[in-house]
Amino acid sequence: LSSPLVEGFINTVSEQYPQYAIGVQESYQKSPERFTAIASKYLTWLGATQNGAVDRALKAYVDFTSSVNFSQARYEHDGHYENKSFTEVYESHYSKREEMDDYLWGVYLTNFLWSHHLDIAPGHGGWGVWALEQKKNATLTGYDISPSSIAIATEIARAAKVDDRSEYTERDALDLFSLDPEIADAVICSFLIEHLEQPDKLLHVINQLLKPGGTAFLTGALTAAQVDHIYEFSKESELFILAEDADLRVIESLSVNPERLLAKAKFTPKSMALILKKPT
Numbered sequence: 001l002s003s004p005l006v007e008g009f010i011n012t013v014s015e016q017y018p019q020y021a022i023g024v025q026e027s028y029q030k031s032p033e034r035f036t037a038i039a040s041k042y043l044t045w046l047g048a049t050q051n052g053a054v055d056r057a058l059k060a061y062v063d064f065t066s067s068v069n070f071s072q073a074r075y076e077h078d079g080h081y082e083n084k085s086f087t088e089v090y091e092s093h094y095s096k097r098e099e100m101d102d103y104l105w106g107v108y109l110t111n112f113l114w115s116h117h118l119d120i121a122p123g124h125g126g127w128g129v130w131a132l133e134q135k136k137n138a139t140l141t142g143y144d145i146s147p148s149s150i151a152i153a154t155e156i157a158r159a160a161k162v163d164d165r166s167e168y169t170e171r172d173a174l175d176l177f178s179l180d181p182e183i184a185d186a187v188i189c190s191f192l193i194e195h196l197e198q199p200d201k202l203l204h205v206i207n208q209l210l211k212p213g214g215t216a217f218l219t220g221a222l223t224a225a226q227v228d229h230i231y232e233f234s235k236e237s238e239l240f241i242l243a244e245d246a247d248l249r250v251i252e253s254l255s256v257n258p259e260r261l262l263a264k265a266k267f268t269p270k271s272m273a274l275i276l277k278k279p280t
């Protein structure tokens with residue numbers, strides 16, 4: 001491995017959580033170069049936030065992964081996601097600050113530790129911070145309902161030294177209809193759509209915010225249970241149709257799934273990414 005930071009991290013996983021080492025090795029083997037590039041970026045930012053951040057995030061990742069595995073097993077048994085309404089999930093999950101902090105740090109690490117996750121890493125602030133690192137003149141505003149997200153994304157932006165070009169505000173995505181239209185050159189919206197009762201509205205919000213010719217990066221989960229997934233997508237075409245119905249053109253798409261599934265699984269958990277363009 002060309003990165004001592006990444007090598008040290010993989011060794012820590014093997015020593016402290018040996019049952020998770022095989023999954024990490026699988027992700028690494030799939031594309032060692034890409035894994036190392038993304039992992040070293042994410043681990044550097046994480047390490048620059050506060051003392052003990054890497055250990056905390058690793059523990060959160062282990063807890064998050066086993067919670068997702070339990071949710072998927074329950075989904076196999078029950079045939080539907082456990083929660084259906086946003087209110088239910090808000091009360092049991094989004095409003096619990098400490099639980100949300102751990103959840104978001106856990107998901108942060110899935111960006112490179114889950115081999116079935118998308119090839120470009122999403123994250124808590126991670127996606128936007130990465131975009132700012134690439135686009136030196138860009139500015140970014142992030143909106144999330146969770147105070148944990150605002151705090152963590154702000155910390156990651158500071159660690160990556162792009163905090164002077166980013167700001168994060170606590171706000172519901174569907175309230176963004178009230179912002180001025182056509183203010184964004186690009187929109188990133190990763191793994192939100194399956195958290196909404198009316199996912200079609202999200203695509204209309206994105207269309208309204210984009211300038212003509214602007215681009216959106218959208219990801220979503222299909223037949224993949226999690227405590228906060230309430231809209232059950234099953235086919236890739238469902239996301240295409242939502243985008244097209246909101247007058248957004250699908251330029252590229254990718255759908256991926258884990259290699260190892262539960263025994264006799266009826267559902268294959270899938271992650272899908274779409275690049276969308278608003279017509280001029």
Ligand SMILES: C[S@@+](CC[C@H](N)C(=O)[O-])C[C@H]1O[C@@H](n2cnc3c(N)ncnc32)[C@H](O)[C@@H]1O
Nearest residue numbers: 122123124144145146149172173190191192195
């Ligand atoms: C699975 S995380 C995705 C985080 C990150 N975008 C990623 O791809 O890793 C889902 C996020 O959606 C936020 N969220 C859920 N419902 C929301 C809503 N109605 N408006 C804005 N954010 C919401 C949650 O607080 C959480 O931070």
